[in-house]
Amino acid sequence: MVHNKLKPCYYWFPLLFILACFVAPSWSETEAEILLRFKDSLANYGSQLDDWNGSGPGPCDNPNWTGVRCFKGSVFGLKLENMGLTGVIDVDTLTGLQLLRTVSFMNNSFGGPFPEVKKLTSLRALYLAYNHYSGEIRNDGFTGMPALQRVFLAWNNFSGSIPKSLATLPSLFQLSLEQNHFEGRIPDFQQDFKQDGSFVNLAYNKLEGPIPYSLRKMNASFFEGNNLCGEPLPKCSSSRKKRTIIIIIVVAGSLVVLALIAAVSYILKDPAMASRFKKAEKKKPAGNVIMGKKEDQSSQHYRKLGEKAKLYFVRNDREKFQLQELLRASAEVLGSGSFGSSYKAVISSGEALVVKRFKQMNNVGKEEFREHMVRLGRLSHSNLLSLVAFYYRKEEKLLVSDFAPNGSLASHLHARRAPGEPGLDWPTRLKIIKGVAKGLAYLYNELSNLTLPHGHLKSSNVLLNHTFDPLLSDYALLPVMNKEHAQQFMVAYKSPEFSQYDRTTRKTDIWSLGILILEMLTGKFPANYLRQGKGGNADLATWVNSVVREEWTGEVFDKDMKGTKNGEGEMLKLLKIGMGCCEWDIEKRWELREALERIEELKERDSDNVEDYSSYGSEGDVYSSRAVTDDEFSFSVQA
Structure with missing residues (x-):
C-alpha cells in the first residue's frame, strides 16, 4: 500500500530533473549576462557599446555601462538613442531584468513589426519614436x-x-503617436488625463471621425493633419447630413457607371465608332502614371538632411556646431505645448541645448524670419534665455537655445511633489519675480517698436537656471507667428482688452506680469489660460479680489510657500502690486516703470515700519468685482 502511494511521486522525479536542467541557468544568470545576450541581438552599434563586456566592471558599477540606468545597484532603464541601431529588440531577453522600468531606443533604424513589449509587464516608459517600424499594432x-x-x-x-489596449492603460498620461499612418476612429480613452504634463498627440495620421470626450481638453494641434471633428476642433456635422451626402455620392456614382457602360456598348456595336476608338487608343503616350497620396515630407526631411542644411547662428560668442551633430545628439523629450515640441540635446562638447519645433510660423518669409531672429540674437540680459541658432524651413522652424537645469516656474508651482518635499519659499519667489520684472523691462526698452515685447509671459515660459534665477523664454515671437494661432493660444490674447475690444496695448504684457505675480503668491494656475481663444471674464485676479475684498489677509497665499512668518507684510505689498498690474481698466493699470520700482523695494522680511497697504488704492480701484464659481477654477495643468 505504501509503495503504491509513492509510485506517482516517483514518476515525477525525472521530469523535475529535466526542468531543473533548463531553469537553473536562468536563475543564476547575472544582469551583465542578460545585457550581453541582448547586445548580440543588435547591429551597427560600432564601438559605442564597447564597455558592455563580461571582463570589466558590471553594468551598474562606476561608471555604468553606456546607456544603462541603475537604481540601488540594479538595472532600472536602457537609453540607447541616436546610435544607428538595427536588428531586433530582444524583448524576451529583457524580461530577465527584474527591475527594468524604462526603455528608450529613439532615433535609431529599427524596422519591421512592433515588438512584443507587453511581455515587459512592469514597464513605465517606452520610447521608440524616430525609427522605421511599420505595420499594424495588435489591439x-x-x-x-x-x-x-x-x-x-x-x-x-x-x-x-x-490599439484599444492603449486606451485602457490605467496609468497612461503621455502618448505620442504623431507622424504615422494610423487610420480609422480614435478609441474611447478611459483615462482622465488630469495629471500634470498629460497629453495625447495624434497629429498627422489618417484618423477620422469625432474626438472622444476624454480628449476634449487637449491642445488642438495634437489632432491636426487628420480628418477629425469635435472639441477642441470644430463641431462635427450631423450624421443625417453625412448619410445624405453618402447616398447622393453613391447614386451619382452608380449613374456615371451605368452611363459609361451604355457608352461602351454603343461604341462596340457601331463599327465606325469602334475603329476610331482603337486609333485613339494607339495614340496614348507610353508609360504609367502612378497616382498615390503624397507622403508627408517632414519626417523624411530630417532623416535625409545633407550637408547643405545648416544652422544659422545668431550670436558670435558661441561655439558653432552642425545641424547633423544636433540631430544625432542624445535627446530627451521635454514637452509638447501650444507652439510645438521641445527637446533637450547634449552635443559632443557636453553642452546641453533645447531645440524647439514651431509649425505655426509658415506665413513668414525666410528673409523676414532671419532678420527677426538676428535681432533677438542681439538681446543680452541675465534674465533672458539666449537664442543660439535657428533652422528655417517653410513648413516648420527649429529654434535652439540654452538649457535651464531647474525647469520652468510652472513645474515648481504646480507639479506634484513627493511627501515632505518643500515648495518654493518666499525668498526664492521674490528673487524670481524681481528677475522677471527686470527682464521684461529690458524687452520693453530694446523692442520699443513692438506693442507686445513679450506677448506670451506665463509661468511655463519662466525658466530657472542652476541658482534659480529666472530666464524669460518664448519672447517677442508674435511678429513671426501665424496670427490665427497666436490669438488662439498666446497669453496676451487672454487679456481683458482683447476679450472686450479685440485689441492689445503696451500695457498688455504688464497685465500678464500681474497675473504671474498672483500665480506665484497663491499657487493657483490661471484657469482661463487653458481655454483656446479669448480668455473670458473669470481669471485669477477675479478670485484674488473676491478673497481680499473685505480685508487684505494672508489666507490668499500658497500654503506650500515657506518662510512666510516674517515676510507676510512684504507679500501683501507684492499682492497689491500684482493687482495694480492686472487692473481691468487699462487707464488705471500701472505702468511697468512703477511696478518695477515697487518690486525692487520689496524685502524678504518685514521692516519695522510696515507700509499702510491702503496707500495702493481701495479694493474697488484695484480690480472690478465679478462673480466667480468654483467650477471655473477646476482645471488641470497641461504641458
Whole structure:
C-alpha cells in the first residue's frame, strides 16, 4: 500500500530533473549576462557599446555601462538613442531584468513589426519614436501593462487602428503617436488625463471621425493633419447630413457607371465608332502614371538632411556646431505645448541645448524670419534665455537655445511633489519675480517698436537656471507667428482688452506680469489660460479680489510657500502690486516703470515700519468685482 502511494511521486522525479536542467541557468544568470545576450541581438552599434563586456566592471558599477540606468545597484532603464541601431529588440531577453522600468531606443533604424513589449509587464516608459517600424499594432499590444505611463511611438510608419489596449492603460498620461499612418476612429480613452504634463498627440495620421470626450481638453494641434471633428476642433456635422451626402455620392456614382457602360456598348456595336476608338487608343503616350497620396515630407526631411542644411547662428560668442551633430545628439523629450515640441540635446562638447519645433510660423518669409531672429540674437540680459541658432524651413522652424537645469516656474508651482518635499519659499519667489520684472523691462526698452515685447509671459515660459534665477523664454515671437494661432493660444490674447475690444496695448504684457505675480503668491494656475481663444471674464485676479475684498489677509497665499512668518507684510505689498498690474481698466493699470520700482523695494522680511497697504488704492480701484464659481477654477495643468 505504501509503495503504491509513492509510485506517482516517483514518476515525477525525472521530469523535475529535466526542468531543473533548463531553469537553473536562468536563475543564476547575472544582469551583465542578460545585457550581453541582448547586445548580440543588435547591429551597427560600432564601438559605442564597447564597455558592455563580461571582463570589466558590471553594468551598474562606476561608471555604468553606456546607456544603462541603475537604481540601488540594479538595472532600472536602457537609453540607447541616436546610435544607428538595427536588428531586433530582444524583448524576451529583457524580461530577465527584474527591475527594468524604462526603455528608450529613439532615433535609431529599427524596422519591421512592433515588438512584443507587453511581455515587459512592469514597464513605465517606452520610447521608440524616430525609427522605421511599420505595420499594424495588435489591439492587445499593451495588454497587461498596468504601470505604463509614457508611450512615444511618433515618426514611424505604423498603420491600421490605434490599439484599444492603449486606451485602457490605467496609468497612461503621455502618448505620442504623431507622424504615422494610423487610420480609422480614435478609441474611447478611459483615462482622465488630469495629471500634470498629460497629453495625447495624434497629429498627422489618417484618423477620422469625432474626438472622444476624454480628449476634449487637449491642445488642438495634437489632432491636426487628420480628418477629425469635435472639441477642441470644430463641431462635427450631423450624421443625417453625412448619410445624405453618402447616398447622393453613391447614386451619382452608380449613374456615371451605368452611363459609361451604355457608352461602351454603343461604341462596340457601331463599327465606325469602334475603329476610331482603337486609333485613339494607339495614340496614348507610353508609360504609367502612378497616382498615390503624397507622403508627408517632414519626417523624411530630417532623416535625409545633407550637408547643405545648416544652422544659422545668431550670436558670435558661441561655439558653432552642425545641424547633423544636433540631430544625432542624445535627446530627451521635454514637452509638447501650444507652439510645438521641445527637446533637450547634449552635443559632443557636453553642452546641453533645447531645440524647439514651431509649425505655426509658415506665413513668414525666410528673409523676414532671419532678420527677426538676428535681432533677438542681439538681446543680452541675465534674465533672458539666449537664442543660439535657428533652422528655417517653410513648413516648420527649429529654434535652439540654452538649457535651464531647474525647469520652468510652472513645474515648481504646480507639479506634484513627493511627501515632505518643500515648495518654493518666499525668498526664492521674490528673487524670481524681481528677475522677471527686470527682464521684461529690458524687452520693453530694446523692442520699443513692438506693442507686445513679450506677448506670451506665463509661468511655463519662466525658466530657472542652476541658482534659480529666472530666464524669460518664448519672447517677442508674435511678429513671426501665424496670427490665427497666436490669438488662439498666446497669453496676451487672454487679456481683458482683447476679450472686450479685440485689441492689445503696451500695457498688455504688464497685465500678464500681474497675473504671474498672483500665480506665484497663491499657487493657483490661471484657469482661463487653458481655454483656446479669448480668455473670458473669470481669471485669477477675479478670485484674488473676491478673497481680499473685505480685508487684505494672508489666507490668499500658497500654503506650500515657506518662510512666510516674517515676510507676510512684504507679500501683501507684492499682492497689491500684482493687482495694480492686472487692473481691468487699462487707464488705471500701472505702468511697468512703477511696478518695477515697487518690486525692487520689496524685502524678504518685514521692516519695522510696515507700509499702510491702503496707500495702493481701495479694493474697488484695484480690480472690478465679478462673480466667480468654483467650477471655473477646476482645471488641470497641461504641458
